[in-house]
Structures are given as structure tokens and as C-alpha cells.
Amino acid sequence: MLPHLLSPVSAHCVACGQVADIADGLPLCPDCLRRLLKARHSVDALCPRCLSVLSIGHPCAVCRRDPDRLVSRAFAPYRYRGTVRGLILRLKFSGDTPAAALLAPAMAEAARAAQADLLVPVPLGRRRQRERGYNQAALLAMLTGKLRGLPMEEALIRTRETKRQSGLHTILARRQNLIGAFAVRPGTDISGKRILLVDDVRTSGATALACARALREAGAADVQLLCAAIAPGAGRYFRPSAAAGRRYRRKE
Ligand SMILES: [Zn+2]
Numbered sequence: 001m002l003p004h005l006l007s008p009v010s011a012h013c014v015a016c017g018q019v020a021d022i023a024d025g026l027p028l029c030p031d032c033l034r035r036l037l038k039a040r041h042s043v044d045a046l047c048p049r050c051l052s053v054l055s056i057g058h059p060c061a062v063c064r065r066d067p068d069r070l071v072s073r074a075f076a077p078y079r080y081r082g083t084v085r086g087l088i089l090r091l092k093f094s095g096d097t098p099a100a101a102l103l104a105p106a107m108a109e110a111a112r113a114a115q116a117d118l119l120v121p122v123p124l125g126r127r128r129q130r131e132r133g134y135n136q137a138a139l140l141a142m143l144t145g146k147l148r149g150l151p152m153e154e155a156l157i158r159t160r161e162t163k164r165q166s167g168l169h170t171i172l173a174r175r176q177n178l179i180g181a182f183a184v185r186p187g188t189d190i191s192g193k194r195i196l197l198v199d200d201v202r203t204s205g206a207t208a209l210a211c212a213r214a215l216r217e218a219g220a221a222d223v224q225l226l227c228a229a230i231a232p233g234a235g236r237y238f239r240p241s242a243a244a245g246r247r248y249r250r251k252e
């Protein structure tokens with residue numbers, strides 16, 4: 001490699017936006033890089049199946065909402081906070097595609113144990129895809145698929161426009177918003193295939209569950225979930241009476 005490629009360059013950090021001396025090819029300032037490495041799952045009690053952060057002594061609320069095990073397992077390298085949250089928001093709302101290139105290697109590594117034939121991204125609605133110009137989940141699926149040597153296919157579509165999940169504050173509202181919202185793209189054959197569903201963030205798991213239902217109904221042999229980050233607190237157990245009215249404190 002030429003010496004000038006190894007020396008730091010002054011550029012915008014893709015996570016915090018500050019101008020800093022950063023290594024060429026890794027568009028993060030030193031502080032954000034340190035935070036990114038620290039954002040990996042660490043000492044919290046995690047659900048072994050879906051990686052939700054648990055309250056000690058309680059079952060996982062996300063798994064409880066999926067009694068039929070439509071999503072058989074979940075993989076994610078990060079929790080949704082700090083630098084990772086910054087990267088995902090930039091990827092989603094600023095079209096910052098280098099952020100996807102930073103997240104994909106960790107996702108590919110997190111999904112090492114996944115047994116999959118095909119990566120399928122969670123689709124955007126037609127209107128949102130037009131506004132944004134790209135689907136961030138498809139971008140992550142494409143990059144991760146390349147690293148894992150797996151094909152990616154946009155096999156799911158949204159059958160109707162839904163409200164933004166982040167604007168809905170109860171589990172019930174999030175679930176109702178997505179009933180019948182996904183279908184397998186006509187002409188796509190996924191029967192007997194083991195699907196690794198890809199999304200940027202998982203919060204309540206309602207989106208993954210609705211996608212998994214559509215994939216299973218179309219004959220998928222298995223559905224596992226891979227996302228860049230899992231929102232902390234999503235798996236905490238709420239008493240059923242309180243669950244419907246429980247407000248999400250997180251915005252995503
Ligand atoms: Zn930074």
C-alpha cells in the first residue's frame with residue numbers, strides 16, 4: 001500500500017459528523033471508533049434465542065410474542081445506542097451509505113451460526129423507497145451477503161403503506177399496524193428455503209414477526225433474523241395487563 005494511504009486524512013466522521021483526523025477507508029473519528037467497539041453486546045443478560053436484553057428473573061417478552069417460533073433465531077452484533085444509533089440514523093435518513101459498509105462486517109460475523117440459503121431484506125413501502133431512493137435493509141443485506149457468500153433477493157414487498165413503527169408507542173399498535181402488510185413478491189419461489197431476514201434495528205420484533213409470517217406462509221423452511229442492532233429494553237417482560245398500554249421510551 002502506498003504510504004499516503006496509511007496516513008490519517010481530515011474528513012467528516014460518518015457517525016458524529018465532526019471533522020477529525022481519521023484513517024483512510026474507515027470513516028470514523030477515534031472517539032466514535034472506540035465507542036463502536038464498546039457497543040458490542042457485553043455483560044447484560046441476553047435472551048439466547050433473540051438477543052433481547054432481559055430483566056433478571058423474567059422470561060423474554062419478544063419470544064413470548066412469537067409462541068409459534070416463526071422467527072427461529074436472531075443475530076445482531078450491536079445494541080441500538082450511541083455510535084451505532086448514530087450510524088443507523090445516518091444510513092436511514094441521510095443516505096450515508098458508508099455507514100452500511102461499517103455495519104455489514106460485524107453483521108456477517110454475528111450471523112456465522114445462521115443456517116441460511118438466502119438473505120431477504122425487510123422491504124420499505126413504495127412511497128418511502130421513492131423518497132429515500134434506497135432501502136437501507138437491502139443495502140445491509142447485499143453487503144452482508146457478499147461477505148458471507150450468500151445470495152440476496154428482495155423477495156418481500158409491502159402490500160400497503162403502514163405508519164412509521166417508531167411513531168407508534170404500544171406493542172399492540174405496532175402489531176396492528178403491520179397485519180397483512182407484507183407478502184412474498186409474486187413470481188418468487190422461496191419454498192423449502194432457509195431465509196435470513198435482514199433489518200437495521202429490531203425493537204418490539206413486530207416487523208420481523210409479520211415478515212416471517214408471510215415467508216412461512218409462502219413455504220419458507222425456516223426464518224432467522226439478522227439486524228445491525230437490537231434496541232435495549234425490547235425484551236423486558238411486562239405484565240400482560242400493562243403490556244398494551246406500555247409506552248416505548250425509545251424513539252426507534
Ligand atoms: Zn465521530
Ligand SMILES: [Zn+2]
Nearest residue numbers: 047050060063
Ligand atoms: Zn427472546
